[in-house]
Amino acid sequence: MKLKLLTLVAFLSLVLPFSLHAQEETTLDTSDFASSYKDYVNSYDVYQKALSDYRLARAQYLQAGTLVSETKAREATVEMLRTRDTAVITYLVAVNKKVEETDGISETFRDGLMNRINVETLWFQDHFERISSAGTLTDLTDDSKEAATRFNDTQKVIYDALGTVANAKSTVLRDELNLILTATREKNFEIRGAGDLDVSSVDRWLSEIDNKLTRSLDKSIEAEATTQTLYIDKKADGLQGIYNKVLASVEESLQLLRDGSSYTKEILKVFTGES
Amino acid sequence: MQENNIPTPVQDPVQPQTPPATMPTIEPQLSSTPPVPEAPVVPVAPAQEIKKPKFPKRIVLIVLGVVVLIVIIAVIALFATKGLKGVTDLIPMASGSPTPTPFVEVVPASPYENDPEVLKIKADLEAFDAKLNGTSVREDTLRIPVLEWNVDFKK
Numbered sequence: 001m002k003l004k005l006l007t008l009v010a011f012l013s014l015v016l017p018f019s020l021h022a023q024e025e026t027t028l029d030t031s032d033f034a035s036s037y038k039d040y041v042n043s044y045d046v047y048q049k050a051l052s053d054y055r056l057a058r059a060q061y062l063q064a065g066t067l068v069s070e071t072k073a074r075e076a077t078v079e080m081l082r083t084r085d086t087a088v089i090t091y092l093v094a095v096n097k098k099v100e101e102t103d104g105i106s107e108t109f110r111d112g113l114m115n116r117i118n119v120e121t122l123w124f125q126d127h128f129e130r131i132s133s134a135g136t137l138t139d140l141t142d143d144s145k146e147a148a149t150r151f152n153d154t155q156k157v158i159y160d161a162l163g164t165v166a167n168a169k170s171t172v173l174r175d176e177l178n179l180i181l182t183a184t185r186e187k188n189f190e191i192r193g194a195g196d197l198d199v200s201s202v203d204r205w206l207s208e209i210d211n212k213l214t215r216s217l218d219k220s221i222e223a224e225a226t227t228q229t230l231y232i233d234k235k236a237d238g239l240q241g242i243y244n245k246v247l248a249s250v251e252e253s254l255q256l257l258r259d260g261s262s263y264t265k266e267i268l269k270v271f272t273g274e275s
Numbered sequence: 276m277q278e279n280n281i282p283t284p285v286q287d288p289v290q291p292q293t294p295p296a297t298m299p300t301i302e303p304q305l306s307s308t309p310p311v312p313e314a315p316v317v318p319v320a321p322a323q324e325i326k327k328p329k330f331p332k333r334i335v336l337i338v339l340g341v342v343v344l345i346v347i348i349a350v351i352a353l354f355a356t357k358g359l360k361g362v363t364d365l366i367p368m369a370s371g372s373p374t375p376t377p378f379v380e381v382v383p384a385s386p387y388e389n390d391p392e393v394l395k396i397k398a399d400l401e402a403f404d405a406k407l408n409g410t411s412v413r414e415d416t417l418r419i420p421v422l423e424w425n426v427d428f429k430k
Contacts, residue, residue, distance in 0.1 A: 037416060044420055051423055062430050077426065084422055091420055098417060137428045144426035151424065158419055166412040173407055180399050187392055196386050250412045261404055268400070271393045273385025 033097040040090040047083040054080035070137065077140045078133045085128040085147065088154070092121040095161050104168030104175075113161055120154045156230045159239050163227040163246035170220050170253040174213060177260050181209055184267055191271065205267045212260035219253035 031039075057076035061069040096117045099110060127147055132139070188202045226246045230239055269275040387393050 040420075047422070058428065061428065073428065080423075081426070087420055087422065091417075095417055098414070141426050141428065144424065148424035151422075155419060162414050162417060165414060169410050169412065173403070173410065176403050176406070180396060180403060183392070183396050183399070187387075187390075187396065191387060247412045254407065254410065254412070257407060261400060261407065264396075264400055268393065268397055271385065271390070272388045 031097065033094065033101050036090070036094040036097040040087070040094045043083070043086045043090040047080070047087040050076070050080040050083040074135075074137055074140065075133070077137065077144075078131060078135075081131050081140060081144055081147070082128055085124050085131070088124045088147075088151070089121055089128070092117055092124070092154070092158075095158060096121070098165055099161050102165045102168045104171035105164060109164070113157075113164060116157045117161060120150075120157055123150060124154075155239050159230050159243040159246075160227055163223065163230075163243055163250075166247055166250045167220055167223045167227070167253075170216065170223075170250050170257070173254065173257055174216050174220070177257055177264075178213060180264060181206070181213070181260070184264060187271065188267070197271070197273075199270055202267050202270055205263045205270075209260045209263045212256045212263070216253045216256035216260070219249050219256065223249035223253070 054073075054076040057069070057073040061073035063069075096114055099105065099113055099117070105113075124147070127143070127150070131143055135143070185206060188199055188206065191197050191199050223246045226242060226249060230242050266275070
């Protein structure tokens, strides 16, 4: 009897944690980008309120310098720091979801990027736990500086994610135009074989479209290379400039796709006898 | 000799009469600038009203008459040719050298105008264009949040 009981306990102790962990994983992973973004917006509003209270308490403390005003300033600072960390965490979760749901990113690249975002998210979660309500104003000031320094590196990961998402859009559209081009080329081959329509001008258009698609891909590669320079540039204020360069390259890539689409329309006019 | 013994008052000795006090008259002081000579009066012709130059009526009438004449001649010519046409219809006239009839080039419709594969490519391309035009490279909803990082309690 005792042996049976011991076996049951041993079995449950081995199986139960795994099933709970699986359940936990499933419940954490059901949110999509829309709900993550909503969480971020709500937490940012809460932070704004806490920031306003902190500024008032700080001004009162600097004016009065009493023990009571110091206590209030400390409480308001703790609340502000915690809500700030929460805003950063929910924002990173939303960015992570965006990367997860965006098509056109290679699996390896996506996993690497999501891991980097998770590292930053865990750091700010840990920082949140370390903010102590018993700390002095000096302690809280140091806590804030620590988070500020970390956020400079976090921004690199964020711009990496946003640049990758933008570039992925170009990749998806280029693949779609490629499929349309393949169908057009096959149709042209069939019509040429039938000999019942003059399609001698179509080859020139097809060659132009190929050229546009190649140049669009080059621009995407250029955008990807620019994104990686985020981790080389140390200054935080240079990161926005690099991100803007990435977006400019992606925009040029999309414009080349527009040209390719325009040339495809010319081919269709030849097929339908409009030209 | 005093007849009635009325003493005659002693008259004061005649004193020179002082003229009554009068206010001194102050004559206005004129400026010392020399008088300005009067400007010579130059006769000026009365102001003439600026009139807009009138377009001579005669020229307007002539132009209108010419236009009307041209219109009348054109109408007459139009009816005259129509009448002549009617006359020539009655009297058969030998035509001159044969004039070639205008050849209207008929472009044959493409046999692939309504080809289902071509139409599918067309529809796919339209859907692609709509997607491309609706694409925004910048994620406006995910701009980095503006946060207060500067925390200090220095006065």
